[in-house]
Amino acid sequence: MKRFMPVLISLMLFMFFLAPAAGEQHTLRILYVNDFHGFAEPYKPLGSDKFEGGIAYLAGEVRRLRAEMPSLLLAAGDMIQGNNWANLFQGESTIEVMQAMKFDAMVVGNHEFDFGQEVLRKRISEAGFPMLGANVEGFDALRPYMIGEVGRVRIAIIGVATEDTPVSTHPRNVAGLKFGPPADVVGNYIKELKDKADIIVVLSHIGYAADRTLAENVKGIDVIVGGHSHTMLARPVKIGGTIIVQAWEHAKALGVLDLTVEDGKISGCQGRLEDIKPVPDGEDRVVMAMVAKYRDRVSKVLDEPIGTAEADLDGEGVRKRETNLGDFIADIMRKTSGADAAIINGGGVRTSINKGEIKVKDVYSVLPFDNYIVAVKLTGAQLRQALEHGVSAVERGEGRFPQVSGLAFTYLPSAPAGSRVGQVLIGGRPLEPDREYSVATNDFLAAGGDGYKAFGDAVKSSKDFAVVGGMMRGEKLVYNDAGRWLRDVVIEYIKENKRIGPAVEGRIGEVK
Amino acid sequence: MKVYVNDIPVDILPGMTVRHALMGAGLLGEIGRKKVYDEWGNEIGLDGTLSEGMKISVK
Numbered sequence: 327m328k329r330f331m332p333v334l335i336s337l338m339l340f341m342f343f344l345a346p347a348a349g350e351q352h353t354l355r356i357l358y359v360n361d362f363h364g365f366a367e368p369y370k371p372l373g374s375d376k377f378e379g380g381i382a383y384l385a386g387e388v389r390r391l392r393a394e395m396p397s398l399l400l401a402a403g404d405m406i407q408g409n410n411w412a413n414l415f416q417g418e419s420t421i422e423v424m425q426a427m428k429f430d431a432m433v434v435g436n437h438e439f440d441f442g443q444e445v446l447r448k449r450i451s452e453a454g455f456p457m458l459g460a461n462v463e464g465f466d467a468l469r470p471y472m473i474g475e476v477g478r479v480r481i482a483i484i485g486v487a488t489e490d491t492p493v494s495t496h497p498r499n500v501a502g503l504k505f506g507p508p509a510d511v512v513g514n515y516i517k518e519l520k521d522k523a524d525i526i527v528v529l530s531h532i533g534y535a536a537d538r539t540l541a542e543n544v545k546g547i548d549v550i551v552g553g554h555s556h557t558m559l560a561r562p563v564k565i566g567g568t569i570i571v572q573a574w575e576h577a578k579a580l581g582v583l584d585l586t587v588e589d590g591k592i593s594g595c596q597g598r599l600e601d602i603k604p605v606p607d608g609e610d611r612v613v614m615a616m617v618a619k620y621r622d623r624v625s626k627v628l629d630e631p632i633g634t635a636e637a638d639l640d641g642e643g644v645r646k647r648e649t650n651l652g653d654f655i656a657d658i659m660r661k662t663s664g665a666d667a668a669i670i671n672g673g674g675v676r677t678s679i680n681k682g683e684i685k686v687k688d689v690y691s692v693l694p695f696d697n698y699i700v701a702v703k704l705t706g707a708q709l710r711q712a713l714e715h716g717v718s719a720v721e722r723g724e725g726r727f728p729q730v731s732g733l734a735f736t737y738l739p740s741a742p743a744g745s746r747v748g749q750v751l752i753g754g755r756p757l758e759p760d761r762e763y764s765v766a767t768n769d770f771l772a773a774g775g776d777g778y779k780a781f782g783d784a785v786k787s788s789k790d791f792a793v794v795g796g797m798m799r800g801e802k803l804v805y806n807d808a809g810r811w812l813r814d815v816v817i818e819y820i821k822e823n824k825r826i827g828p829a830v831e832g833r834i835g836e837v838k
Numbered sequence: 839m840k841v842y843v844n845d846i847p848v849d850i851l852p853g854m855t856v857r858h859a860l861m862g863a864g865l866l867g868e869i870g871r872k873k874v875y876d877e878w879g880n881e882i883g884l885d886g887t888l889s890e891g892m893k894i895s896v897k
Contacts, residue, residue: 374870408885436853436887488887490887493852493853494887495853533886534876534878534880535876535892554886554887555876555887556882557882557886558880558881558882560880563878574881576885702851772851772858773857773858774861774864785851786840786849808853
């Protein structure tokens, strides 16, 4: 025994100095971003005349704040898809920047699936940090949680994604996957992790309202770092024992949450959002160089030839008459969605493409808005109503004038607005007012843009949407691919077909 | 699904955003002079996703 006493005493002293002393405080910092969507460069948000954001400036701020105390850098989802800077490289650009910034973890957002599971798997393998998704079944590249130590505080981070993912992306992107209720999953993992970590953080991409509900219903969550709702939580919100934070969107803000931990529990917190904008010498130069590299690549991609137009594609007359370009785009929408017909607003077609070589940028110029394809079921009466609305201001050349596919109609411009449409044929047969037809359009019209009410009326009468067998089903909703812009669908079509030469087919007959 | 913009019900499809709700309410053109807030008074981005019954205000 005497021989072992020095060893025993040494061991006791070692344990004494290793274990945090009672009342010993540790401070750590959680830095967080969400919903970046590839907005790498500073930009002027709608209605603003000031540049905001810029990932290089955000990275500069991260570097400065990290140097002040032990820190974690977290991303609450929807990072790799959105802006051309990310989309044209299927998120590779975003992941490269995130790696350079040394993110510690990310939760998968609904838009992370927009390029498909194989691409997401590739991005995860490139990331160098874990991508989390505890409530996502069937995708083994995601981890449910991670445990790390920051300062001398053990932190467990559980990631949860929105259950709405299947209804906000193409069904093929989530085939075979299930997105379960976050609360159940978080509750179970807290039981598993509570003895392994001092602090439990939920990194969530479920939206602020759902974060609040999660905090109310699940005990044991110390912090929720949220995303999905693009909420600017200027200060942390506390619900019960849970601190909730979210950092707005598009790299316009960096969240900073400073925690004081005592005896393995949070004894104090201070949080804020740092506004991110381009300021002289504020950038991280490594990240700035990456942003520039991909910006240059964007230019090259936009300049790539994708096919040939065998005739001029008319984007000028789209607000007054049927054009071959309008027909072409509407045809692609109908075919892609599998709908009976398609209606697009002429105002969404912004320019023409000359006969000859077609480049990516030509299609981007024609379809510059971030619109996606939607298809809903309309009755024949609702479809007629939509067409009436479309031609109701033809004399003023307004953007509502329709370009169509799968149907043909006549109209008399001299008749009163609302009573101009004559015969309507769909699939070559007379339109039946009480019969239902699937009609593709873009999300702008589906949301009531350009004054179109018919699509909204159809949606209003629809019952709940549900995901059945990986496919989104709804009584009136036929197709809904919010993760793929219409212009990219058109580009893919041209690439596949190489030569296009649409002609005006007499789908819209103006009766003089 | 139904959301409320300045207490006016607006029907939108799943996956649609604050921007779509404002379009449906005819208020997108107000942005710049005004901002959008959730029911707890937090500013939200136009590309933020909405859920059934959410109330947002433009002011």
